[in-house]
Amino acid sequence: MSDTHVEMDTKYVSKELAVVEYPGNVQNVDKMLKTMGGITTISQVFSGEIKRLEVRYKPDNEFCKSLAGDAQANFGLVLKIKIRRSKRNPDEPPKYSVQVLGHTKKTYVFDSLADYTFLPIVKDKETGEARCAHQELVPKNVVDIDYFSRESLPPLCVPFQFARSDNIHTNLHRIDPKDDGTSDILGVLQKPYYDGREVIAFSLTEPFPMHPDPAVAKRMKVKYVSDEQLQIVKKLFDEIPCWTRVGLLYESGLSHDKLKHITPSVAYLFSNGPWRTMYTRYGYDPRKDFNSRYYQTFDLRLRYRTGMAELVPNAQKCGARGKDWERRPNESDIPVPGPDYPYLEEGKLPRSRQWILRYCDLRINKVKEMLDKIPTPLAGATCNEKTGWLPPGFDVQVRQIINNSFKETMREYYKNRKVQENSMEDDEYISDDIEPDKDSDEYDDDDGAEEDQEDIELDLDGDAVEVNSLKMEHMQVYDEEDL
Structure with a gap:
């Protein structure tokens, strides 16, 4: 080994190169570059304009699935080694010539699937041999008008889209030991996580x-x-x-x-x-326990228009509703409890569109009386799987009572707000020492004032309601059955 002669050339060690592990036996470099899209496409991939390097073994065939290669960080040197042996004297030790072509920082590796390619192959009727029908299926160029006048085309059905995933999946699905293989229902791999709760x-x-x-x-x-x-x-x-x-x-x-x-x-x-x-x-x-009827779940869901929408926050924004609540004007006048208040009181609106409560959280007198008047079941009786200890249709009656309470609350709120607005306008008018001009926008004639004093008829859920000195937007509250 001491007699081995090695020559090292490090002139191009500072030159940066990219390594491509081509998935094939390269015999013609020009054909290899054509399968990767040509020099222009390869340069775009190396510069980062295109993320993946594709290889098409048949670049002229649109029905050939490409093989994609991803760049991986791989630092090293690219070497070119030549070995010279003497033919006259075979016992003479060989001479090694090592040339450093450059250094590399990334390598394109083709580790995706390449197990299928669709080719337009049809059977010739005359000879009975298989032939490629690519020219008959694809136009030659944009001015190939004869393509649209062809009447007989080979009956070939090829996929218009290839698989979106070309990576190998090595997931091992867990086998349930209780499964006997007769059911076609797929179960979950793991139980849902609920912060350690049972x-x-x-x-x-x-x-x-x-x-x-x-x-x-x-x-x-x-x-x-x-x-x-x-x-x-x-x-x-x-x-x-x-x-x-x-x-x-x-x-x-x-x-x-x-x-x-x-x-x-x-x-x-x-x-x-x-x-x-x-x-x-x-x-x-x-x-x-018959008293557990007070703790049963009551699912309150509302659908409404602009009347309640400006007061009741959206249920989808419950997480960020605390900040929105602080920015609201006249917070003390809004008949909506705070975002963390768990009870629904009489004369108040819900804190969100959807609200899960207990029946005991409904602090409404009519609801409490209905809960107390439910007759005690006989000894040995069991609760219902769906309604518990409550009679059928009990939740519908409670929901109707709550909706009526919301309507009354909205009437009182808009009535009080109208009174406050009128009082503020009167105070501004009294404080003004100069009488407004009749031609200005601040002047209101007597006819308009009389028109404001007229009664306004409203339609709440199809019922005509007459409210004095009140202008209220249309509002509808639906039951859960209408959702």
């Missing part, structure tokens, strides 16, 4: 959990949950066994980050049924 489906026969997962206590320590914060939430569940998330945040005064780690140790969550989305205390079975 989410269960409502059932009339299956038992409900009695104790939390022991791992939850360890998680609370990691998240720095204090004993005082835990006792606050436990006290709330000792008083009332079912809560909404907004109700817990309001009554406990804790932040959402702390509360989401405390609730798994105190309560479980229903995913469906009469107590859907309600946090229920461990060990409490609402199917056996």
Whole structure:
């Protein structure tokens, strides 16, 4: 090895090159460049104008799927090595000539699929041999008028679009050991994540959990949950066994980050049924307690026009609604509770278009009387899977009462606002010492004043309503059945 002669040429070491691992055996360089789109296309790829380098083994065939190569960071040197051996003296050691052609920073690798290509092949009727019908299917140029006058074309159906994904997927799908292979339904690979909460489906026969997962206590320590914060939430569940998330945040005064780690140790969550989305205390079975009717889920959904739209925020913007609330004028006059208030009181509008509440959160006298007057079931009776302890159609009646309450609230609000606007106009007029000119815009004749004092008829849900000195926009409140 010591007798080996090596010559090194490092003159072009500072020259930057791009390496292309061509997927094929190159015998003709010109044909190879043509399959990659030519020198112009290759230069655009190297300069970054085109992200991927494509190779078409049949560049003149539009039905050939291209093979795409991606650039990968790969630093190294491009070497050209020549080995010279003496034919006269075979025992003489060879001479090596190494030339550094340049350095490279990226390499184009073709690791995508290239397992199919569609060719327009048809069978010749005369000879019975297969031939390429590309010239008959594709016009020669833009002035090939004979192409449109052809009557007989080979019956060939090729795809107009290739697969969008050309990468190899190595995902291994988990096999359910309980699956016997007779069902065609595909299940999920993993359970949904609910911040560690135990989410269960409502059932009339299956038992409900009695104790939390022991791992939850360890998680609370990691998240720095204090004993005082835990006792606050436990006290709330000792008083009332079912809560909404907004109700817990309001009554406990804790932040959402702390509360989401405390609730798994105190309560479980229903995913469906009469107590859907309600946090229920461990060990409490609402199917056996008739008083649990007060904690059943009431889904309030509203559809309205401009009358309520300017007051009630959009439910899709609940996350950013706190900032929008601060920018509102006359906040004290708006009959809408704050964004974090969990109760619906009489004389108030909902805080969003869709609102999940308990029936006990509806602080309306008529609704409370209806809940109290429900007759006690006989001993051994069980609740309904859909309506719980409430009779059928109870939610429809409650929704009608709430809609009527909203109408009265809107009437009072616009009536008070009209009175305030009129009083402000009177104050401005009295403070002005100069009588306005009749030709100016500030002057109002007597006919217009009398016209403002006339009664205005409104149509609310198809009912004619007469309101004195009130100009109110059209408003409609729909039931859930119309949604």
